[in-house]
Amino acid sequence: MRLKVLVDLPRHSRLDPLLDYLAPEAWPAGTLVRVPLGRREVCGIVWGPGDEAASPDGEGAAVALREIAQVLDALPPLGEAWRRLAAFAAGYYQRSLGEVALGALPPDLRELDATQLARRLRRSDKLDRDAAKAAASPSADPAVAAPLPEPSAEQREVLAQLAAMPPGPVLLFGATGSGKTEVYLREAARVLEAGGQVLVLVPEINLTPQLEARFAARFPGRRLVSLHSGLTPAQRLQGWLAAHLGRADLVLGTRMAIFAPLPRLGLIVIDEEHDPSYKQQEGARYSARDLAVWRGRSEGVPVLLGSATPSLESWHNALPAAEGGAGRYRRLDMPARIGGGALPRVRTVDLARIAAQFGKRAVYSQPLAPPLVDAMRERLERGEQSLVLLNRRGYAPVLHCTSCGWKSDCAHCSAWRVFHRSDRTLRCHHCGFSERVPFACPSCGDPDLQPMGRGTERLEEQIAELLPGARIGRIDADTTRHKGSLESQLAQVHDGEIDVLVGTQMVAKGHDFRRMTLVAAVQADAALFSSDFRAPERLFALLMQAGGRAGRDAELAGRSEIWLQTWHAAHPLYAALRRHDYPAFAAAQLLERESAAMPPYAFQALLRAEARSQQAACAFLDAVSAATLDWPEAAEVLIFPPVPAPIQRVADVERAQMLLEASSRQALHRLLARWQPVLAEAAAGTGEARILRWALDVDPLSI
Numbered sequence: 183m184r185l186k187v188l189v190d191l192p193r194h195s196r197l198d199p200l201l202d203y204l205a206p207e208a209w210p211a212g213t214l215v216r217v218p219l220g221r222r223e224v225c226g227i228v229w230g231p232g233d234e235a236a237s238p239d240g241e242g243a244a245v246a247l248r249e250i251a252q253v254l255d256a257l258p259p260l261g262e263a264w265r266r267l268a269a270f271a272a273g274y275y276q277r278s279l280g281e282v283a284l285g286a287l288p289p290d291l292r293e294l295d296a297t298q299l300a301r302r303l304r305r306s307d308k309l310d311r312d313a314a315k316a317a318a319s320p321s322a323d324p325a326v327a328a329p330l331p332e333p334s335a336e337q338r339e340v341l342a343q344l345a346a347m348p349p350g351p352v353l354l355f356g357a358t359g360s361g362k363t364e365v366y367l368r369e370a371a372r373v374l375e376a377g378g379q380v381l382v383l384v385p386e387i388n389l390t391p392q393l394e395a396r397f398a399a400r401f402p403g404r405r406l407v408s409l410h411s412g413l414t415p416a417q418r419l420q421g422w423l424a425a426h427l428g429r430a431d432l433v434l435g436t437r438m439a440i441f442a443p444l445p446r447l448g449l450i451v452i453d454e455e456h457d458p459s460y461k462q463q464e465g466a467r468y469s470a471r472d473l474a475v476w477r478g479r480s481e482g483v484p485v486l487l488g489s490a491t492p493s494l495e496s497w498h499n500a501l502p503a504a505e506g507g508a509g510r511y512r513r514l515d516m517p518a519r520i521g522g523g524a525l526p527r528v529r530t531v532d533l534a535r536i537a538a539q540f541g542k543r544a545v546y547s548q549p550l551a552p553p554l555v556d557a558m559r560e561r562l563e564r565g566e567q568s569l570v571l572l573n574r575r576g577y578a579p580v581l582h583c584t585s586c587g588w589k590s591d592c593a594h595c596s597a598w599r600v601f602h603r604s605d606r607t608l609r610c611h612h613c614g615f616s617e618r619v620p621f622a623c624p625s626c627g628d629p630d631l632q633p634m635g636r637g638t639e640r641l642e643e644q645i646a647e648l649l650p651g652a653r654i655g656r657i658d659a660d661t662t663r664h665k666g667s668l669e670s671q672l673a674q675v676h677d678g679e680i681d682v683l684v685g686t687q688m689v690a691k692g693h694d695f696r697r698m699t700l701v702a703a704v705q706a707d708a709a710l711f712s713s714d715f716r717a718p719e720r721l722f723a724l725l726m727q728a729g730g731r732a733g734r735d736a737e738l739a740g741r742s743e744i745w746l747q748t749w750h751a752a753h754p755l756y757a758a759l760r761r762h763d764y765p766a767f768a769a770a771q772l773l774e775r776e777s778a779a780m781p782p783y784a785f786q787a788l789l790r791a792e793a794r795s796q797q798a799a800c801a802f803l804d805a806v807s808a809a810t811l812d813w814p815e816a817a818e819v820l821i822f823p824p825v826p827a828p829i830q831r832v833a834d835v836e837r838a839q840m841l842l843e844a845s846s847r848q849a850l851h852r853l854l855a856r857w858q859p860v861l862a863e864a865a866a867g868t869g870e871a872r873i874l875r876w877a878l879d880v881d882p883l884s885i
């Protein structure tokens with residue numbers, strides 16, 4: 183008989199990834215198999231019965247049907263719900279089903295044959311038995327686990343509401359430190375009790391160990407696995423198998439975990455749902471948050487989205503129709519911090535006033551205004567910590583020549599190379615091109631090369647001058663390159679070995695710094711005037727999150743402060759921030775978005791193209807646009823003219839992009855559904871005009 187088998191074909195193959203194969207019996211859909219494909223043998227998934235009716239002399243009959251080589255039936259088939267999710271994701275994000283479904287399997291699994299799989303499963307059985315034994319051992323007796331905290335009034339109210347609600351997406355809007363995690367734990371307990379599996383997504387791998395520890399401590403008898411890209415392939419396979427076989431009760435992971443097969447799924451939690459890292463930025467550019475909502479609906483399971491600063495999309499979805507929202511999610515609020523701690527006071531340093539008072543040099547040559555330095559010195563004297571945020575690593579973003587004006591541009595990108603003082607290199611953060619800093623200007627020979635602007639390295643150095651005696655630490659992508667270095671640096675902060683921590687946004691998320699009573703953002707203004715319409719939203723979230731690091735100790739909360747240095751002290755974003763008023767900020771932003779017809783009031787897709795020349799990239803986009811314009815499907819879609827990408831050239835490749843916008847998701851998708859052949863055709867130029875790569879990004883986060 184014939185079976186349809188899903189395989190992962192090369193990207194631009196014109197073949198349907200669902201191929202017919204011969205099989206001696208009707209293996210159920212979702213069964214893993216190995217099939218011959220060309221001269222290789224690859225992993226495939228049985229997707230359903232084959233085309234028995236296909237006439238022997240019809241299309242494709244020229245190729246004799248081949249037989250399924252091996253059936254990996256030691257593994258239970260991937261369930262219907264999982265297959266639906268993969269199919270939806272492929273359709274929605276416009277990728278091939280084979281790529282999405284097979285790409286969602288652990289890479290190691292795709293390589294195994296039936297014998298290896300059987301061996302692997304035996305080993306996995308043993309590991310699972312050991313884990314179960316360890317969980318049941320007296321030292322892990324739930325009776326000796328820490329006593330549960332009594333829920334706060336707000337938590338009680340939220341839990342009661344959740345219990346009374348039909349399953350569906352719920353936005354848990356809770357201030358930083360309001361005890362959202364405790365709500366997740368209680369909801370998880372309820373679901374585990376009823377025999378369900380719980381999926382918890384976090385934005386970053388760095389945050390998984392903390393959360394894992396909390397869940398493990400709360401559910402000592404339960405099997406918990408994590409799924410993220412930091413695992414070895416063997417660990418990833420082991421965790422995936424535990425999820426799929428229904429042995430794992432809790433699955434904790436980053437965005438990739440949204441594709442974990444969970445036969446008893448009972449709850450999905452998305453922590454910090456606003457975080458941009460839920461969106462995959464290559465290949466199938468899916469949003470794990472959006473897929474979670476879809477998966478919850480599809481499987482009739484509640485989805486809990488938590489944040490102190492929800493994405494405007496989620497906020498809009500949770501706003502009742504009567505208030506102009508979409509009314510798709512329920513919303514539950516927890517405005518108060520646990521222990522009644524106050525939220526940190528927000529203080530803006532008006533740089534214009536500082537310049538008038540202390541002179542312009544005080545503003546341009548010093549990273550921190552005098553009142554901020556005083557406030558940090560006070561912390562130092564009291565033995566408290568400060569965090570200074572600057573979203574730019576390196577010593578200075580550009581090095582320049584004082585006599586001829588030469589700047590450290592990258593030979594391969596339309597970008598500056600960043601001056602890194604620690605190893606005296608000029609490094610391009612886009613293509614990686616790196617060279618020793620020249621002794622003299624490459625253009626005129628003058629040895630006086632000067633840094634322009636400031637990155638974290640320089641900030642660290644300048645703070646050391648401003649606060650003599652302070653122990654200063656720095657955490658950014660450069661200091662945490664080696665495995666384990668982030669952990670050890672964070673431990674130093676926790677152990678009080680550091681007085682001032684300088685860092686990029688990677689330190690602003692999730693960490694619980696007990697002695698930190700001051701957070702300062704030294705260059706926040708750029709986001710106010712960015713061409714990226716989401717920049718203010720991200721800035722607000724970053725500052726609230728960072729502020730959430732301060733004063734988590736209720737005792738210290740009273741003197742916790744967020745400091746902002748700005749030239750625009752009266753800006754409404756800062757005004758809302760001073761009041762910790764996310765709803766007001768969101769309302770203002772939504773009003774702007776609505777009048778400009780931008781998301782969440784419009785739906786977008788971005789077509790990116792890469793070619794040897796900008797002209798070729800744009801010609802491709804123009805050709806696609808011209809071929810599409812008179813389609814009925816294009817009537818409700820605005821197709822913008824192609825433009826160079828924000829960073830036009832990276833690693834000698836020119837990049838351009840074209841935006842599509844529609845007022846309804848359906849209208850946009852009707853067009854996209856017909857688009858692929860047009861794209862493939864337009865891309866098939868030759869020579870200079872050949873497109874190197876193109877990619878479609880549905881619901882892009884940055885444009």
Ligand SMILES: Nc1ncnc2c1ncn2[C@@H]1O[C@H](COP(=O)(O)OP(=O)(O)OP(=O)(O)O)[C@@H](O)[C@H]1O
Pocket residue numbers: 331332333334337356357358359360361362363364365490520692730
């Ligand atoms: N009901 C409670 N009683 C006592 N302590 C609690 C309670 N709920 C939470 N906590 C504690 O309060 C602190 C903050 O709670 P939690 O981490 O759950 O907040 P959160 O809203 O998830 O914070 P954030 O979003 O800032 O990470 C934690 O140390 C937690 O253990």
Ligand SMILES: [Zn+2]
Pocket residue numbers: 592593594595597610611612613614615832833
């Ligand atoms: Zn470069």
